[in-house]
Each structure stands twice: as C-alpha cells, then as structure tokens.
Amino acid sequence: MEVEIKIKLKEGISDPEGENTKKALRLLGFEDVLNVHILKTFRIKLDDSDEGDAVEEAKEMCKKLLANPVIHDYEIRVKK
C-alpha cells in the first residue's frame, strides 16, 4: 500500500520560496503568473494492507517527523 502525504504551509505563513519562484517566472516572461505555492509530497510504501491503519500511521509520521505543526498543514491520501 502507498500513502501520499502532502505538506503545505498554513494559511498566512509567508512562503519566500514560492514568492521568489513567482518573481523568477515573471522575469522569464511568464507575466500571467499570479501566485505560486510550493508543497512537499512524500510517497511512502508501507508493508501494510489495512487502509485505516495506514492513514493513522501516516498521521503519526507527520506529527513525529514530517511536518512542523507550527507552520504546516498536511493532507493524507491512500493510493492503493
């Protein structure tokens, strides 16, 4: 089974990498770029066949290692 965990910045937290990517794209001529947000995605293969267990485990991984609760939100999706 594979879980996909998307880590993104919470609303209102500044995203300097996204801002600078927007500036760079505009300088390269992509003038219709309004906004850029950057997310990090972890695709994790688990030796586990129960979907509910996998989601619970992914939540624990976010709490313990993958996400910083002060600035990050996360979305978990089981892929198969």
Place this chain on the structure above:
Amino acid sequence: MEVEIKIKLKEGISDPEGENTKKALRLLGFEDVLNVHILKTFRIKLDDSDEGDAVEEAKEMCKKLLANPVIHDYEIRVKK
C-alpha cells in the same frame, strides 16, 4: 486557472533525502516503511482561461526554471 506541476526524480536517480527519511521513520518505530519518495509540487495560479495554453506554458516553465532535465521528470495537471 491553477496548474499543478509535480517534479520528481527520474527512475534510477538516487534520492538521499527519501532514503534518510525512510531511515528516520524506521528508527522512530515505523518499521513497515518500505520506501520513501519525495516530490516537489508547484501550485501556480495563472491569469489565463485556456487549458491547452496553460499546459503549454507550464511545460515551458519546467524547461526554463522549475525542473532539471538531467535528473527530473514532471507531471502537469490543470486544476480548474
């Protein structure tokens, strides 16, 4: 319109960040983790209403700035 661009390492390119995340998760007790892959996702808002144009533009962005063709593959998806 929003395009989502996923940048991932090509098959066979080593992913030290993914490997180390796997090791860290296993050390934390998530022993059923088999594999971790890390992707970067750009969510880009465009002032553009044509889906075909948006995809072409996103491809150009990948070629010019967002992806390194030596090591990266990319997937483009139009969101709305």
